[in-house]
Amino acid sequence: MPNRKTSLIAKNGIYVALxxxxxxxxxxxxxxxxxPGVKLGLANLVIIIILYRDGFFNALGxxxxxxxxxxxxxxxLFGLFYSLAGSILSLLAMWGLKSLxxxxxxxxxxxxxxxxxxxxxxxxxxxIIHNGGQFLVAVLLVTLDSVIRYLPFLYFAGxxxxxxxxxxxxxxxxxxx
Numbered sequence: 001m002p003n004r005k006t007s008l009i010a011k012n013g014i015y016v017a018l019x020x021x022x023x024x025x026x027x028x029x030x031x032x033x034x035x036p037g038v039k040l041g042l043a044n045l046v047i048i049i050i051l052y053r054d055g056f057f058n059a060l061g062x063x064x065x066x067x068x069x070x071x072x073x074x075x076x077l078f079g080l081f082y083s084l085a086g087s088i089l090s091l092l093a094m095w096g097l098k099s100l101x102x103x104x105x106x107x108x109x110x111x112x113x114x115x116x117x118x119x120x121x122x123x124x125x126x127x128i129i130h131n132g133g134q135f136l137v138a139v140l141l142v143t144l145d146s147v148i149r150y151l152p153f154l155y156f157a158g159x160x161x162x163x164x165x166x167x168x169x170x171x172x173x174x175x176x177x
Contacts, residue, residue, distance in 0.1 A: 012062060019046040019066040020073075027074050038157045041127060041165055047087075048094065048123050048169045052116060056095045063087045078141065082134045089133035090126040097122050116173050120166035127162025128155060 022042035031038060043066055051059040067087055071080035101118035131154040138147045 012058070015046055015050055015062045016065050016069070019043040019062060020069050022046060023066065023070050024074070033157075038154070039161070041130065041161050044090070044123075044126065044130070044161075045165050045169055045172070047091065048119070048126065048165065049172055051091070051094060051098065051122075052119060052169070052173060056091070059095075060088075060091055063091055081141075082137050085133035085137045086130035087133075090130035093129040094122045094126040097125050116170050119170045119173070120163065123166025123169060124159055124162035127158035127160075127165065129158070131155065131158035 020043070022045065026039050026042050031040065047059050047063050047066075050062055064084075064087075067080060067083045070083060071077070075083070098118060101122070105117075135147065135151060135154055138150075
């Protein structure tokens with residue numbers, strides 16, 4: 001029987017590698033959209049799966065390591081600021097909403113529900129908040145006037161990306177043990 005700590009390290013290493021690989025694939029094939037920085041967020045697929053399977057702190061650790069690796073490999077210090085703001089704020093929001101759904105699900109015992117029933121909604125909130133966090137960094141680094149026109153587009157891009165990532169994450173979680 002493998003050591004539990006060794007198994008956890010190996011599993012987390014695979015999660016980091018997978019999230020990093022998804023980030024790399026996204027960097028290779030940018031979306032043909034005229035707005036800067038808009039991505040589908042494939043690495044967030046890994047993060048939301050970890051949030052639902054292994055909890056907040058594991059998802060946070062994987063997210064931080066992935067963001068640091070991305071900045072060192074593909075990006076810059078400013079890119080790290082954008083990425084960290086979006087990732088941390090969205091993860092906190094997703095964890096909060098997931099916790100609320102879990103609490104309400106436990107209180108309402110008559111209703112039979114799956115732990116992943118909330119996943120798509122949680123992912124959509126994560127996409128919106130991720131873009132909102134990056135927007136806040138942009139406001140701090142440049143003026144509000146120069147970025148405010150992107151806000152509605154960022155909202156809908158986050159909503160759609162969150163929807164797509166949530167659907168895929170729900171399918172993946174159903175199929176893995």
